[in-house]
Amino acid sequence: MKILVTGAAGFIGMHVSQLLLARGDQVVGLDNLNDYYDPQLKRDRLVRLTDKAGFEFVHMDIVNRAGMADLFAAQRFDRVVHLAAQAGVRYSIENPNAYIDSNIVGFNHVLEGCRHNGVQHLVYASSSSVYGGNTRMPFSEHHGVDHPVSLYAATKKANELMAHTYSHLFSLPTTGLRFFTVYGPWGRPDMALFLFTKAILDGAPIKVFNQGRMVRDFTYIDDIAEGVVRVLDRPATPDSAYDAERGDPARSNAPYRVFNIGNQNPVPLMDFIAAIEQSVGREAIKEFMPLQDGDVPATSADVQELAAWTGFSPAMPVPQGVERFVAWYRDYFKV
DSSP: OEEEEETTTSHHHHHHHHHHHHTTOEEEEEEOOOSSSOHHHHHHHHHHHHTSTTEEEEEOOTTOHHHHHHHHHHHOOSEEEEOOOOOOTTHHHHOHHHHIIIIIIIHHHHHHHHHHTTOSEEEEEEEGGGGTTOOSSSBOTTSOOOOOSSHHHHHHHHHHHHHHHHHHHHOOOEEEEEEOOEESTTOOTTSHHHHHHHHHHHTOEEEEGGGGOOEEOOEEHHHHHHHHHHHHTSOOOOOTTOOTTTOOTTOOSSSEEEEEEOOSOOEEHHHHHHHHHHHHTSOOEEEEOOOOTTOOSBOOBOOHHHHHHHSOOOOOOHHHHHHHHHHHHHHHHTO
16 A cells, blocks of 8 residues: 655654555655754654655655645555644643644645545544543543643644544544553653653753652553554444434544554553663652643553454553663663
8 A cells, every 4th residue: 555654754653654664565754854852863763764665755744735735646645644743742832833733734734635535544643632631540532532731632632523524524534543652762852751761861850740640551652553553454434333312432423433542551650760760770860840731640541442443452561661762762872
């Protein structure tokens, strides 16, 4: 198949593209290589793709309406994996316009490209952040997600609503994936694992928010990529058992699905830090801080829907995943 992967130079995008290329798919990777974090890391990820047969890179921003329309018309993709977005919960408080442009306007350009060019299936990145103020654990796709606590979360909820509209109006199969705290080699420098590892190796303090009383469903990147590809291979279909009177958020009479992808094993933040300390071989200097605006104290994924749909659920133990990241970090930065 010919597959468009937006955000291909990103953390998840690189790993998904590698899986698709390894099985023989043709991948067109799109990225704007912006400077939200060091573009050199993005370029280095791209090197791992451009040296493989079947990969073509397009340097473009999804906000470019005409460019996106021309790309879809020229390439006639079979399927699309949309991972490009302005990431980061906290940054959305400082720079909200970037999120509207990329996550709302850009996503609409992807939907329009799929609609007008016969795309068989659109799989797109949502986020566990859509659960917002929910406190019932584990988070389930059957729960309502109407109380976001950051603009980033609101844009991801908007993506799910926009996708459903296109599924309903144009019979475009769409599947949204709610990622839970993705970590691993080649990860983002603004994420906790990267920040903590760098600080510990540098002998600098780490900021531990909510006085350390945080719990996250940390999910290893290889599990995320495998889940994305498995979902891509099974296009969403209308649910014949959908009950419009009950309005279950996880169901629809349109070809629309949404799934959690999480490790289903929430880990206290202090245990996560201990795993980093063990792998690095040094103790962290900890500065305990209050909970940040837009953040939530705990996440936990119910992945029964994903397992039933694909036969797959993430399973990488956090200590092993952290050890692999630290090994990559030491090799990449030569420390």
